[in-house]
Amino acid sequence: MSAHAANTRYLIRIQLEQVVRPPIWRELVVPANISLSWLHEVIQESMGWTDSHLHQYEQGRIYYIPSDYEDPLPGARDEAKVALSEVLKKEKDWFRYSYDFGDGWDHRITLKEILKHDEGDCLRCVKAKGGDVLEDCGGPHGLMEMRKIKLAIESGAVSADWEAYENYKLEELDFENADLKFINRELGDIYSEAAERGGLHPVAAEETHGGGPFIDSDEDYDLEDEDDGFEEFMSALAGGKIDLDDDDSDEFFDEDEAESETFPEPYKELPKGDLLEFSKTLKLAETVHAVEPWKQLWDRDIFAVEDPETKELDIVSVLGRGQEVYSIHVHRAPTALAFWRSAFSAATALDPESVLKMSSMVEVEFLNKAGMDAPDLKLYKYTRQQTPPRGRHRWIRFRSYRPRCFPWFSEAEDMAVLRRGMRLALRYVELMQQSKHPESFLLSHLVPGTMPKSLKVFRLAAGAEPEGNEGWQLEDVSVDWERCHAEQAVYQPNEFECARLAKMPQQEDSWEVGTLCMPTGVMTASGPVMPVLAMACSIGTGNVPPKPQFTADVDISEAQTLWECLVANIDAHGYCPTEIRVVTHEAYEMLSPFAKLAGVRLAQFEEFAMLGQLFEMLAMMPGPDEM
Incomplete structure (x- = not known):
């Protein structure tokens, strides 16, 4: 044969x-x-x-x-x-x-x-x-030496080498x-x-797996700062007109925003109460892994949890049915519904940048040990949690997402919300299995681009304890998706600054002013973030080199960065253009009071004529390691 x-x-x-x-x-x-x-x-x-x-x-x-x-x-x-x-x-x-x-x-x-x-x-x-074989025991020689020592101890002999291997618990091993x-x-x-996933046979080409709005949390992102190689790139792009070393220009990076080569160990020296929060969540996560709710739910089979205090809705999603990422996500209010409005209305999965810009959530993920970072492994030690038995997707790690931030190690205050999401995910599967109409619990059958008319929502009964499952009642609640937008307060420029700039001389010129959320991360004290770059570009005289404004502070909005960029450019060039062009409603709304005060034409376009090409090239710019 x-x-x-x-x-x-x-x-x-x-x-x-x-x-x-x-x-x-x-x-x-x-x-x-x-x-x-x-x-x-x-x-x-x-x-x-x-x-x-x-x-x-x-x-x-x-x-x-x-x-x-x-x-x-x-x-x-x-x-x-x-x-x-x-x-x-x-x-x-x-x-x-x-x-x-x-x-x-x-x-x-x-x-x-x-x-x-x-x-x-x-x-x-x-x-x-x-x-038994053992990781990191010194290879074949170390393994045989451990067996020899165990046999000697069992026979009553004293071994001088015992201390070197006591952490391996030789008495529990069967060689x-x-x-x-x-x-x-x-x-x-x-x-x-x-x-x-299609069988054990080889793949003929790269296979992709869709079906959800999520990115792989193990995806590699370049967290190097953008300064390396950036000046040469920008200078070449602007025909040599940009000089970021000019003493009169703002530094592209503020000193406190530049990437730190090291960061504090996230779980080291936590208070006892915080360690207890992580310990309880690790134990509950083990129960979730044993039940495997992803065998019943796809990532779009979401349900909501009404916060007992704020009455706002968190959204819980279970990943794992696609056999790629095994996790539970709890999307936090007030942005949770806005995120899922985008996820459901999109014909395909959201791109990674969009997910990172919108996500406000905490997750528990189940991995092989190779996928764990050093702090994740140390958390087991700090909480004195028993490490998992061998097997697939049994190691547990926690990550938190904030808008414009890359996933980062969770904090103890996130754990209560995550435990609530995990407990109710198990309850949701239980109720679905008991229901005469289990299909009513599923949303994954919806045609891409179709919005569900209602969501199943867990609400806490009056007087019930939130830590248990019994007090949570599941109800069908209609959702007005048209009202589910991420709330963004319009940045209000300083009135005195507006008045000062309005008195600046005007010159017949048109400036495009816009922002770009850079896809390459910058490390900050609170984790890696997507920095915002703002630029003002002359499309009239063509002799005004753009003066970029950069921030890695997530508390500074894109609108504020745009305003600060406009101020810096007006001050640097000594005049105000007669026309300012923007492409977003937020920018138009923010600049309208200033434009009226200064007598400047303000126009909103669908796309930039010059700045759009510049931003497109910047968005594709490789990180320093790729240059």
């Missing part, structure tokens, strides 16, 4: 090299056409690794690596696009899988037998030898026996996940 025939299966042995006392290996039945990326998942679960380090495959001089490697080897192939049958073609063929290049765990993968398609399961561990039942349960989860 050809190894490439449909439904062909392989019996393979995966054995740890250099580990001989005892040997550690697994024999598995896998599809011959399983991709090497899915085989990586199978290896991790069957051997007991936590996917916390880098890996690669090697056969001769050919390497197979993940597609997201930052520094791939020349000529290496994408493991997601390669089938196992392309590498192992006949019995006794073998290749190597390396994991954790520091400790050096090398696995020899050998094709033992090519099976017929009707012989048992298609993804199953049939035999196993050797039990001899593999838990075949547990391994096959984990392999079953992999098979189910792969089936929902």
